[in-house]
Amino acid sequence: MEIFPAIDLRNSQVVRLTQGDYNRMDVYSSNPTEIAQQFKQKGATNLHVVDLDGAKDGKLVNFNTIRSIVEQGGLFVEVGGGIRDEQRIQQYLSLGVNRVILGTVAITNFPFLQQMVEKYKEKIAVGVDARDGYVAINGWKEITDTKSVDFCQKLADIGVKTIIYTDISKDGQLSGTNLEIYQELSQIKGLDIVASGGISYEKEIVQLKKMNLYAAIVGKAIYTDTLQLDRVIQLAK
Incomplete structure (x- = not known):
């Protein structure tokens, strides 16, 4: 199982929100490139970046910051956050970003998603946020009437390869x-599922690996030293 440490960017700083609330924000660093370098030193080969x-x-407040992270090399970088048109997709891919994540637009403009998946294939992932x-869409503020598991199946049906749930x-x-939702999602054929949100214990990494999930994202737990990134990477192997 792959591990993606997360860097969430706001005004070019590394931050973490609690439950997506911009009013509940902790700032961890003003040097995102340095944080990415530290992750690499601890054995990371992947990086999950959210603008x-x-x-x-x-x-595109954080575009140059993302550029500097990508340019230092050595990491498979996926980027999400406000990507709602093809121009933004092309801008990130031209930087050397390996995969872009579509979120809200995947629900609000499904035909657009289909076109982008046809054109860019596995370079397009979909972020499915659920409550x-x-x-949920629009920065988690709006809950739709679309069931998340049904939507994941629909994404698999149109050829989406990777889902960040x-x-x-x-x-x-x-x-x-x-853990229950990831067990359910792991049954959908042909999907690479990335577990995201609240991973805090080593035993969860072990359990997600047993489900044959493709990857897990670790965020706040590694910033607060609740989990050690190098140890998590070893457990996932």
Whole structure:
């Protein structure tokens, strides 16, 4: 199983939100490139980057920061946050980003998603954020009437390869992740599932690996030293 340490960017700083709330934000570093370097030194080969400014108001505030992270090399970088048109996809891919994550637009403009998956194939991932089993959009503020597991199956049917699934209620709480939902999602054929949100214990890494999940994202737990990144990477191997 792959491990993706997370760097969430706001105004070019490394931050973590609690349950996606911009008013509950902790700042961990003003040097994201240095944080990415530290992750590499601990054995990371992947990186999950979220542009929170992009997600909130669609602006490319953190573009140069993401460029500098990608340019230092040695990491498979996926980027999400406010990617809602093909121009933004092309901008990131031209930087050398390995995979871009579509979120809200995957629900609000499904035909666009289909076109992008056809064109860019495995370079397009979909972020499925859910609360109480229903997909949430627009920075988690709006809950749709689309059931999250059904939506994941629909994504698999159109050829989406990678899904990053986040249970919002668990995110940033350091109280554990939703193992039951990942067990259910692991049954969908042809999908690489990335577990995201609330992973706080070594035993969860072991359990997710047993489910044959493709990857897990670790965020707040590694910033607060609840989990040690190098140890998590070893457990996932």
